[in-house]
Amino acid sequence: MRAPDFVVSPSRDDLRAAATRLAPHVRRTPVMEIDGGDLGTKARVVLKLELLQHTGSFKARGALNTLLTRSVPVGGVVAASGGNHGAAVAWAASRAGVPAQVFVPATSPPVKARRIAAYGATVVVVDGYYPDALAASREWAADRQVTEVHAYDASEVVAGQGSLGLELADQVPDADQVLVSCGGGGLFAGVALALDGGPMVLPVEPERCRTLHAALAAGGPVQGEVGGVAADSMGAATAGRIAYEVAASRGITPPLVPDDAIVTAREFLWERCRILAEPGGATAFASLFCGVVRPAAGTTVVVVVSGGNTLEIPGATSEA
Amino acid sequence: MRAPDFVVSPSRDDLRAAATRLAPHVRRTPVMEIDGGDLGTKARVVLKLELLQHTGSFKARGALNTLLTRSVPVGGVVAASGGNHGAAVAWAASRAGVPAQVFVPATSPPVKARRIAAYGATVVVVDGYYPDALAASREWAADRQVTEVHAYDASEVVAGQGSLGLELADQVPDADQVLVSCGGGGLFAGVALALDGGPMVLPVEPERCRTLHAALAAGGPVQGEVGGVAADSMGAATAGRIAYEVAASRGITPPLVPDDAIVTAREFLWERCRILAEPGGATAFASLFCGVVRPAAGTTVVVVVSGGNTLEIPGATSEA
Numbered sequence: 001m002r003a004p005d006f007v008v009s010p011s012r013d014d015l016r017a018a019a020t021r022l023a024p025h026v027r028r029t030p031v032m033e034i035d036g037g038d039l040g041t042k043a044r045v046v047l048k049l050e051l052l053q054h055t056g057s058f059k060a061r062g063a064l065n066t067l068l069t070r071s072v073p074v075g076g077v078v079a080a081s082g083g084n085h086g087a088a089v090a091w092a093a094s095r096a097g098v099p100a101q102v103f104v105p106a107t108s109p110p111v112k113a114r115r116i117a118a119y120g121a122t123v124v125v126v127d128g129y130y131p132d133a134l135a136a137s138r139e140w141a142a143d144r145q146v147t148e149v150h151a152y153d154a155s156e157v158v159a160g161q162g163s164l165g166l167e168l169a170d171q172v173p174d175a176d177q178v179l180v181s182c183g184g185g186g187l188f189a190g191v192a193l194a195l196d197g198g199p200m201v202l203p204v205e206p207e208r209c210r211t212l213h214a215a216l217a218a219g220g221p222v223q224g225e226v227g228g229v230a231a232d233s234m235g236a237a238t239a240g241r242i243a244y245e246v247a248a249s250r251g252i253t254p255p256l257v258p259d260d261a262i263v264t265a266r267e268f269l270w271e272r273c274r275i276l277a278e279p280g281g282a283t284a285f286a287s288l289f290c291g292v293v294r295p296a297a298g299t300t301v302v303v304v305v306s307g308g309n310t311l312e313i314p315g316a317t318s319e320a
Numbered sequence: 321m322r323a324p325d326f327v328v329s330p331s332r333d334d335l336r337a338a339a340t341r342l343a344p345h346v347r348r349t350p351v352m353e354i355d356g357g358d359l360g361t362k363a364r365v366v367l368k369l370e371l372l373q374h375t376g377s378f379k380a381r382g383a384l385n386t387l388l389t390r391s392v393p394v395g396g397v398v399a400a401s402g403g404n405h406g407a408a409v410a411w412a413a414s415r416a417g418v419p420a421q422v423f424v425p426a427t428s429p430p431v432k433a434r435r436i437a438a439y440g441a442t443v444v445v446v447d448g449y450y451p452d453a454l455a456a457s458r459e460w461a462a463d464r465q466v467t468e469v470h471a472y473d474a475s476e477v478v479a480g481q482g483s484l485g486l487e488l489a490d491q492v493p494d495a496d497q498v499l500v501s502c503g504g505g506g507l508f509a510g511v512a513l514a515l516d517g518g519p520m521v522l523p524v525e526p527e528r529c530r531t532l533h534a535a536l537a538a539g540g541p542v543q544g545e546v547g548g549v550a551a552d553s554m555g556a557a558t559a560g561r562i563a564y565e566v567a568a569s570r571g572i573t574p575p576l577v578p579d580d581a582i583v584t585a586r587e588f589l590w591e592r593c594r595i596l597a598e599p600g601g602a603t604a605f606a607s608l609f610c611g612v613v614r615p616a617a618g619t620t621v622v623v624v625v626s627g628g629n630t631l632e633i634p635g636a637t638s639e640a
Contacts, residue, residue, distance in 0.1 A: 027353070027354065028352070028353065030350030031350060032348070032349065032369075033347070033348065051594050052594055056594045272374075274371050274596065276633075311633055311635075311636045315431075
């Protein structure tokens with residue numbers, strides 16, 4: 001396996017180049033304004049519907065940017081993923097015409113493994129959570145000519161996710177605040193770097209997957225426990241170094257949301273907007289329901305709905 | 321009960337006034353371009369995501385325009401519906417601050433009655449099917465000062481649905497063709513009138529709910545049989561007179577799509593775009609899968625995804 005590149009934040013040129021590189025391949029996902037009054041706020045609330053992206057999450061951006069940037073050996077690419085990154089790597093590898101091997105923790109929903117396979121990747125299911133899958137993927141890759149695509153902590157990945165931020169700058173130029181769900185922090189870092197000098201970008205973490213919070217408290221990324229309703233997509237366990245640097249240098253404290261707020265946010269998105277987000281994809285939105293983020297009257301807050309890889313409709317089981 | 325107004329097509333001024341009237345209340349639903357190659361076409365394909373509208377379908381537009389246009393008596397409004405129209409009337413009445421009485425057949429899914437009640441309407445469940453609910457609603461309304469809101473064949477309703485067409489003219493000014501699902505024809509008529517002189521607007525009907533097709537063959541609306549996967553939202557049985565006049569005067573033959581194309585279109589929208597449409601909402605899109613509509617290379621076709629009131633995810637049963 002190639003040694004991982006030195007982890008460094010992408011520059012503004014890297015971010016712009018990634019956006020140009022990705023434009024013919026990724027969807028320009030739409031934004032939609034909803035009535036802030038329905039959420040008890042006098043702010044203008046705009047949803048960025050990134051769950052409509054290829055593979056059902058923003059991860060398609062970072063994965064494809066990596067494959068279009070690096071020279072990939074004949075052995076192809078390897079990734080470990082709770083699901084969304086794996087599907088993205090499988091999709092990107094298919095676009096780039098290289099093989100992909102994806103290690104998935106057994107705790108992830110079966111539909112995610114099925115979709116990764118549907119994009120043409122070889123799927124290996126590993127007992128445990130994401131860190132277990134990551135360890136297994138590295139053991140497998142150790143003596144092979146393959147490129148590892150990290151789920152969040154690589155410059156090309158962060159630059160790819162940043163293309164979402166550049167889209168937002170064009171779609172909602174008057175945004176005051178942008179809320180993104182934060183697992184490993186790749187989306188947060190990319191969007192924050194893309195919007196540097198513009199709106200405040202806040203990384204929202206589930207209380208039970210508070211990896212960036214823990215990193216900021218410890219002075220650097222540390223391994224923590226993960227659990228709760230969003231663990232399959234937010235359970236990175238260790239924050240990315242890039243995300244840590246971006247948050248620490250800006251003095252940002254990630255808002256923490258309890259599981260019940262995530263459940264309420266998912267219910268609102270489905271019942272009131274017919275948007276079917278997964279728990280991780282609704283985590284940023286949850287911060288408006290539990291009061292941990294209170295945008296000022298008259299301001300514009302953008303909420304990224306970042307993933308929709310679920311088969312569970314809120315309320316459906318009690319109706320069926 | 322007030323006698324229904326004489327059925328007449330809305331004028332261009334009516335359409336523009338409706339759009340202005342509705343703007344503070346309805347969502348400007350987003351559009352998203354997808355890769356035509358995934359559908360086997362070299363045309364540019366743009367989805368208009370109207371299922372994200374309040375109440376989960378375009379019906380909110382026509383219902384609210386009616387309530388904001390007419391002087392509604394103190395008794396409020398009455399409607400019979402187990403589906404999208406009932407939810408739209410309940411929502412619109414709540415916005416307009418008037419009471420709503422919605423008669424629902426006992427055979428309708430409980431979730432639909434629950435949603436109608438959640439918007440503040442009084443729900444009366446009537447034994448039997450839609451005609452029984454309609455009869456009960458008219459008996460109830462006979463000696464009361466209430467306004468009946470028709471589901472599709474009234475000038476204010478068609479003008480309200482037309483606001484979607486005016487949005488499209490702004491969002492996709494270079495559209496060559498617009499495909500809309502057609503049940504009673506209110507959406508088709510409104511969008512066709514709004515885009516008069518612009519792109520061709522085609523009303524797509526399920527083979528088993530071909531009411532506009534039958535009207536054009538008979539020289540006027542006739543009652544027909546309805547069935548198939550989209551009957552719950554497309555089974556108007558009799559086309560609207562306004563829709564008939566609009567189609568006949570333009571020499572339009574509605575494309576017909578089989579049920580399996582509707583199923584395939586729904587699967588594509590969910591699996592590839594994370595858009596969860598109901599069968600009626602995916603009927604226009606189905607025309608691109610069965611070859612009944614073949615847009616020319618290089619042209620731009622807009623497909624309205626018009627409703628999302630479902631609890632069934634394609635493929636979910638085999639995963640659960």
